[in-house]
Amino acid sequence: MSKGLLHWSPFTLRGKLLARIYSLLFLVMAIWGFNLSAIFVLVQNVEPVTLTGFRIFVAGLAVLIIAAFMGIFRLPTKSEWKTIAIICIFNVILHHALLAIGLTKTSGVNASIILGAAPLMTMVLSIIVLKDYVTKLRVAGFLVGFIGIIITSLAGAGGLAGISIGDGYILLSMMAQAISFILISKLNPSFDPRLLTGYMLIIGSFFILFFGMIMEGDLAQLSKVFTIDLGFIFLFSAIIATAFGHMTYNYAIRSVGPTETTIFVNLNTLFAILGAAIFLGETIVAQHYVGLVFILLGVLAGSGTLGVLIERWQKRKWNINKQ
Numbered sequence: 221m222s223k224g225l226l227h228w229s230p231f232t233l234r235g236k237l238l239a240r241i242y243s244l245l246f247l248v249m250a251i252w253g254f255n256l257s258a259i260f261v262l263v264q265n266v267e268p269v270t271l272t273g274f275r276i277f278v279a280g281l282a283v284l285i286i287a288a289f290m291g292i293f294r295l296p297t298k299s300e301w302k303t304i305a306i307i308c309i310f311n312v313i314l315h316h317a318l319l320a321i322g323l324t325k326t327s328g329v330n331a332s333i334i335l336g337a338a339p340l341m342t343m344v345l346s347i348i349v350l351k352d353y354v355t356k357l358r359v360a361g362f363l364v365g366f367i368g369i370i371i372t373s374l375a376g377a378g379g380l381a382g383i384s385i386g387d388g389y390i391l392l393s394m395m396a397q398a399i400s401f402i403l404i405s406k407l408n409p410s411f412d413p414r415l416l417t418g419y420m421l422i423i424g425s426f427f428i429l430f431f432g433m434i435m436e437g438d439l440a441q442l443s444k445v446f447t448i449d450l451g452f453i454f455l456f457s458a459i460i461a462t463a464f465g466h467m468t469y470n471y472a473i474r475s476v477g478p479t480e481t482t483i484f485v486n487l488n489t490l491f492a493i494l495g496a497a498i499f500l501g502e503t504i505v506a507q508h509y510v511g512l513v514f515i516l517l518g519v520l521a522g523s524g525t526l527g528v529l530i531e532r533w534q535k536r537k538w539n540i541n542k543q
Contacts, residue, residue, distance in 0.1 A: 241472050242523060245484040248465045253491020255461035257499040258453050265444045267436035269320050273429035274442050275454070276312065279462035280421030283414070286463070292412045296419065300411050303403075304419050311400030312424025317431055318393035325386025332489065334390045336369030339522065341398040342482040349402050352479055357527050365486040365518020372489050372511030401478035404470055413470040421466065483522035486515045 262271055287293040296304060323331055340362050346352040404413060433439065445454040472481045490512055496502040520526040 249487035254495040257495040270432035277425035278458040282463040283418030314396035322389030332373040339482040361521025368514025375507035
């Protein structure tokens with residue numbers, strides 16, 4: 221986080237930009253959380269790796285079409301192709317492939333806790349690589365949010381399972397994604413991160429579909445997503461969650477930084493649980509509400525919003541005392 225962001229006001233141009241981006245990130249986290257329920261339904265009918273590859277391909281195609289309508293579409297330069305390829309390796313290929321393999325070898329609870337550490341990992345990398353300045357309050361926010369993830373994840377009936385090789389895959393998946401966030405933030409300013417998203421998804425989808433052919437061996441099963449029952453669910457997952465969600469997320473990384481953006485990832489757990497309760501009929505218990513409080517406090521502190529509110533309150537108090 222740059223020092224210039226420490227004292228933003230919601231009434232300045234910069235403050236309005238941050239408020240708009242934070243609102244969009246909140247919306248994207250809600251969509252991504254509900255998307256887990258959508259994917260749960262889809263993988264009951266289509267093998268997960270093949271489904272992921274096709275979903276990402278459709279999303280990438282949608283992003284490029286949207287970019288054309290927005291007037292930001294263009295072909296990358298030779299050096300930009302190299303940047304896109306490198307980011308794609310970490311953000312799409314390694315992240316999704318390792319995640320798909322890891323989820324078959326570990327519990328959902330273990331995976332949730334490990335993936336919940338992504339904001340912390342991104343913050344550490346931002347400090348080391350980007351020399352970002354992070355206040356103690358924001359560091360506390362990241363830690364509180366991670367505690368909320370643990371509390372919420374352990375509320376399920378499965379509980380924490382023993383350490384397995386799958387946990388290693390999930391950890392590597394999370395680290396690959398965190399590295400990609402740093403790379404996106406360092407992308408050439410002349411190349412729009414929303415357009416980057418389209419190229420990245422298209423390229424990555426071919427590799428994941430290739431892995432799907434090797435691991436699952438049947439592309440014909442994709443015909444199931446064209447049925448009335450699954451078609452709308454698939455389009456929501458591909459167009460709204462993956463295309464719109466990743467366009468917005470990558471734009472936020474370039475606009476406000478990877479540290480500020482990834483703290484919102486903690487909200488995924490909250491909306492995933494809410495979506496499971498609404499669409500899958502799962503039960504919300506008291507422990508989920510406790511975790512929710514920690515997650516929200518973590519996001520408020522980690523994003524810098526709480527610091528701004530405290531600063532404004534102290535300034536108002538000082539003005540009153542001065543009078």
